[in-house]
Every structure is written in C-alpha cells, then in structure tokens.
Amino acid sequence: MSASAAIEIAQLRKVFRQTTSGQSVVAINELTLRIEPGEMVAIVGQTGCGKSTLFDLLIGLEHPTSGRISIGGKTPYDDFNAFRGKIATIFQQDRLFPWRSALDNVKLPLELIGIAEDVQHTRAMDWLKRLGLEKFANAYPRELSGGMRQRVAIARAFAVQPEILLADESFSALDEVTAGELRKTFVALAREFNSTAILITHQLEEAMSVGDRIIVFGKSAALLADVRVADWAPADYPVLRAAIQNTLQANAPDARLART
Ligand SMILES: Nc1ncnc2c1ncn2[C@@H]1O[C@H](COP(=O)(O)OP(=O)(O)OP(=O)(O)O)[C@@H](O)[C@H]1O
Ligand SMILES: [Mg+2]
Known part of the structure; x- marks a missing residue:
C-alpha cells in the first residue's frame, strides 16, 4: 500500500440479516465513491443510513455482500494484515x-x-x-x-x-466548546500529516467546518449529495449550507447542488 492510496468503492452492497426478526436490512446499496489521498471528507446522513457500516467495511471488520472496496489496490477484509497501522479510527466513545x-x-x-x-x-x-x-x-x-x-x-x-483516519461522531458526546477545540485539533493534525480523513457526523455545522468535501447519504447510503466546498465561492456558502440542510431533511437531492 503506497503513501498515496486512494479509497475506491464500487457498487458496494452490504445486507445484514437481523438475527431476531430474520429480516434483511440493506445497510448499503450499490455505493460507488472515490476518495483521493489527503482529502478531508465529512459524511452526514440520518440515523441508520449506513455510515458506521461503511467504516466497518473500510476497516475490514465486515465483508461486503457484493461490490468492492479497495485502498491502494488492497481490500480491507481480505488483506487485513496489510492495513495494520495504516488506518486509525476515533469513535464517539473513547474506547x-x-x-x-x-x-x-x-x-x-x-x-x-x-x-x-x-x-x-x-x-x-x-x-x-x-x-x-x-x-x-x-x-x-x-x-x-x-x-x-x-x-x-x-x-x-x-x-x-496512519494514512487514513476515520472519525465516527468522535466529538458529538462532548460539550460544544470542547468539541469545537478537538475538531480543530483533528483537522490541523490530519492536514499536517497529509492523512486522508473521513468524519461521520450528524451535524451539518460540523461537516461544514471540517470537510473539503461533504457527502450526504440517504437511506442505504444513497448518494444524495457530494459537494466539493472549494467549488463554491464563499459568498455562496449560505446557499450551500441551506441546500445541504434541505438534502438532509428532505432525504432527497437538492437541485441547487447539482453542479458540474
Ligand atoms: N451487525 C449488524 N447486524 C444487523 N444489522 C445491522 C448491523 N449493523 C448495522 N445494521 C443495520 O444497518 C443499518 C445501518 O446501520 P449503521 O450503524 O451503519 O447506521 P448509521 O448511519 O451509522 O446510523 P447512526 O447515525 O444512528 O449511527 C441499520 O438499519 C442497522 O440496524
Ligand atoms: Mg453510526
């Protein structure tokens, strides 16, 4: 795995069979996404939309039902040992x-x-x-x-x-002042070490303050929005914020974000 490993996710699908009810849950349905080395990505989405499942797949804790994830040409589940020390996670609880x-x-x-x-x-x-x-x-x-x-x-x-940092609601259990400080520290360190960082959050404000790129997931990790903040002029940030907020709440794409 090279120092400049991109994360490539292609038609990724993860179905869980619930042990109690016997029913199937499609946590991730046909997700295709590429994350470049050094990118700082914030993922937002309603509860249960598959965000943490994506992390479990990225760290090789779960096996895809179909489709693939590859990081620098290797797959996390099958090449588990190759990723030792390459991916670090920070969860909501410090663990x-x-x-x-x-x-x-x-x-x-x-x-x-x-x-x-x-x-x-x-x-x-x-x-x-x-x-x-x-x-x-x-x-x-x-x-x-x-x-x-x-x-x-x-x-x-x-x-x-680590080359890749995964933060799953890492700051959401803290008071807003502490959360803000740690968020800044996290971003500064990730930039200093040129790590690829993915931060999952429920909060749009957190996503806006962290991400170079903001991704909104709908049900089963449907890609409702994938925005590069640098494509937007600062004067348009209020529109960007409103459009992402609307995407999140309506659980559907917002036309204002459909730029090429
Ligand atoms: N190990 C598992 N077994 C069965 N179902 C699971 C398992 N892990 C997740 N799920 C189901 O997959 C769906 C996605 O869960 P996931 O934890 O990825 O959501 P999330 O987006 O992280 O939600 P939240 O914002 O609440 O943390 C949910 O319906 C959940 O019940
Ligand atoms: Mg979660």
Whole structure:
C-alpha cells in the first residue's frame, strides 16, 4: 500500500440479516465513491443510513455482500494484515482500556505494529504532549474528563502515523466548546500529516467546518449529495449550507447542488 492510496468503492452492497426478526436490512446499496489521498471528507446522513457500516467495511471488520472496496489496490477484509497501522479510527466513545494509563493506551497500537519499546514510549509521550496531556500520562481513563479521554484517543490514532483516519461522531458526546477545540485539533493534525480523513457526523455545522468535501447519504447510503466546498465561492456558502440542510431533511437531492 503506497503513501498515496486512494479509497475506491464500487457498487458496494452490504445486507445484514437481523438475527431476531430474520429480516434483511440493506445497510448499503450499490455505493460507488472515490476518495483521493489527503482529502478531508465529512459524511452526514440520518440515523441508520449506513455510515458506521461503511467504516466497518473500510476497516475490514465486515465483508461486503457484493461490490468492492479497495485502498491502494488492497481490500480491507481480505488483506487485513496489510492495513495494520495504516488506518486509525476515533469513535464517539473513547474506547480506551480502563486498566491502562493514558500513556499505555497510546502505546498499545505501536506495540501491535511491532515498534521498539523505547520508540513506543517517546512517540506516545510526544503525542500526549501535543495534545496537552503530558501531566496526565500516568493517569487512568477514569481520572480524566470526557474531553481529555477523547484527546488520548486522538493521540492514539495519530501515533501510528496512519494514512487514513476515520472519525465516527468522535466529538458529538462532548460539550460544544470542547468539541469545537478537538475538531480543530483533528483537522490541523490530519492536514499536517497529509492523512486522508473521513468524519461521520450528524451535524451539518460540523461537516461544514471540517470537510473539503461533504457527502450526504440517504437511506442505504444513497448518494444524495457530494459537494466539493472549494467549488463554491464563499459568498455562496449560505446557499450551500441551506441546500445541504434541505438534502438532509428532505432525504432527497437538492437541485441547487447539482453542479458540474
Ligand atoms: N451487525 C449488524 N447486524 C444487523 N444489522 C445491522 C448491523 N449493523 C448495522 N445494521 C443495520 O444497518 C443499518 C445501518 O446501520 P449503521 O450503524 O451503519 O447506521 P448509521 O448511519 O451509522 O446510523 P447512526 O447515525 O444512528 O449511527 C441499520 O438499519 C442497522 O440496524
Ligand atoms: Mg453510526
């Protein structure tokens, strides 16, 4: 996998069979999408439209029902080991290990990819410092605030120097001030390291403040909108915002976004 791996998704379909009801749910239906290296993409869409399922497929946790995902020519599910340390995720809940200190949580993925112990330590400390947590390196997650825990999760994600960052509602459990700060930190770091970043959010404002590109999913990950913000003049942002908002609420494409 090269440093400039594009994410290519072609006619991707994921059907789940619900164990209790026996019914099938089409989480993703025929999604075709290409994400360029270094792009910062925000995905918005109503609850249950398949956003997290797409992440599970991208990290190789789930296997597509049909169609394909390829990252730098490799498929996440089949070439699982090739992606070790290449893709990092930050979830809504920090998912830190409660029995590990902040430092040991950040070290864990470095351990898993076989980084030497002394390098693990310096790199993890550096990341905690960058996120303003050096004084809390030895603290356990229960001793930290929600915002601090999420900072540890961000440090852990960036410490492996991933090519691809996936953030699933990473800031939505925090108060708006903390969320805003961490969002800025996340964007700045992703740009500094030239990572490809995909951020899932429910909030349009978050998408607008993060994405170079904003994608709106309808039911079963139908592509209702795919907007490059740079194609719009700043003076037209209010129209852009209104059109995306309308797409989200109406769950249907908005004609104002249909530009070529
Ligand atoms: N492991 C699973 N087994 C069965 N059904 C699933 C599974 N994972 C997801 N689904 C179903 O697939 C659909 C899409 O779920 P997904 O979690 O991707 O939605 P989402 O867009 O992330 O929603 P939210 O915004 O609420 O997080 C839902 O109908 C959900 O019930
Ligand atoms: Mg979800």
